[in-house]
Amino acid sequence: MRVRVLGSAAGGGFPQWNCGCPNCSGLRNGSIKARPRTQAQVAVSPDPSRWFLLNASPDLRQQILATPELSVISSSLGPPISTILLTSADVDSVLGLLHLREFQPLRIYSTLSVRRALTEENSLFRILSRSNPPVQWETLSLDRIIPLAPPSSPGAKDGLFCKAVPLLGSFPDYVSDSLKRNFPPEEAVIGLQLVQKDKRFFYAPSVPGLGESSQHSVDESDLALLDGTFWKDDELIQAKRSRKTARDMGHLPLWGERSMLRLPFRLGKTKRVLIHINNTNPILNEESAEHRAVREAGWEIAYDGMEFNL
Ligand code: MLT
Ligand code: MN
Ligand code: ZN
Numbered sequence: 001m002r003v004r005v006l007g008s009a010a011g012g013g014f015p016q017w018n019c020g021c022p023n024c025s026g027l028r029n030g031s032i033k034a035r036p037r038t039q040a041q042v043a044v045s046p047d048p049s050r051w052f053l054l055n056a057s058p059d060l061r062q063q064i065l066a067t068p069e070l071s072v073i074s075s076s077l078g079p080p081i082s083t084i085l086l087t088s089a090d091v092d093s094v095l096g097l098l099h100l101r102e103f104q105p106l107r108i109y110s111t112l113s114v115r116r117a118l119t120e121e122n123s124l125f126r127i128l129s130r131s132n133p134p135v136q137w138e139t140l141s142l143d144r145i146i147p148l149a150p151p152s153s154p155g156a157k158d159g160l161f162c163k164a165v166p167l168l169g170s171f172p173d174y175v176s177d178s179l180k181r182n183f184p185p186e187e188a189v190i191g192l193q194l195v196q197k198d199k200r201f202f203y204a205p206s207v208p209g210l211g212e213s214s215q216h217s218v219d220e221s222d223l224a225l226l227d228g229t230f231w232k233d234d235e236l237i238q239a240k241r242s243r244k245t246a247r248d249m250g251h252l253p254l255w256g257e258r259s260m261l262r263l264p265f266r267l268g269k270t271k272r273v274l275i276h277i278n279n280t281n282p283i284l285n286e287e288s289a290e291h292r293a294v295r296e297a298g299w300e301i302a303y304d305g306m307e308f309n310l
Contacts (some may be wrong), residue, residue: 009038
């Protein structure tokens with residue numbers, strides 16, 4: 001399985017157009033050592049002809065164009081992308097679906113409530129139905145392993161499977177109260193565990209919380225790309241960009257009590273990588289103490305173009 005990071009920043013990207021924080025200013029004027037990043041997007045390939053998108057970022061068009069493996073080789077083969085898996089109904093996770101709207105038949109996996117939020121409460125997404133055949137929605141049930149792609153040849157054991165892992169989050173603000181009342185909150189934010197043969201990859205760009213069973217899903221994976229949005233719980237309050245804490249926004253901060261860096265992950269097997277990094281997060285500055293602390297704690301920091309082969 002190939003795992004390619006097309007974008008590694010949180011909503012807004014890095015630098016963010018309206019932000020003058022030390023990171024964004026420092027990147028613009030070249031006074032800090034840091035890389036620009038587009039908004040979080042990952043693509044996974046079980047074999048050279050097929051790619052699965054994990055979420056659909058607001059930068060998706062530009063990210064596809066920057067990745068030759070994702071482009072159309074000939075009109076008879078069609079695009080190597082036909083399937084998208086969604087971890088939430090957040091704007092950052094779904095806006096890119098509109099970039100894929102060019103009469104292309106697509107298959108989208110999500111929990112039932114995420115699908116309802118998009119198709120019944122946001123009529124704009126109905127544009128995906130104008131392809132022939134129209135978009136095909138598939139339901140992700142929590143904690144159940146389902147097949148995504150058959151093996152590349154009959155009898156081979158290299159098919160791709162997926163499990164949706166609930167992460168104790170809540171629905172985005174724009175979702176109606178009636179949908180919030182009628183659907184289990186566990187469906188709001190999920191992690192995706194992708195399995196091919198004996199290899200496992202866990203993807204969770206938003207981690208509101210990790211219970212015992214979701215932590216087990218991380219620990220049994222060979223690679224985990226996890227929420228690195230904020231360094232501190234009050235990061236956006238201090239930067240005067242919001243009144244909300246990281247936890248209010250559905251992100252475990254990296255540092256402090258009961259934070260991501262303090263979680264008792266089993267050390268050894270799992271390569272742990274931070275993704276969905278907000279422009280205010282000091283770990284983006286490669287010469288900062290926070291960057292060093294994360295590296296010393298055994299984590300890697302995702303960048304656009306990073307790739308893993310499992
Ligand atoms: C989020 O997921 O909460 C956003 O990406 C954060 C942001 O837009 O700064
Ligand atoms: Mn986000
Ligand atoms: Zn900024």
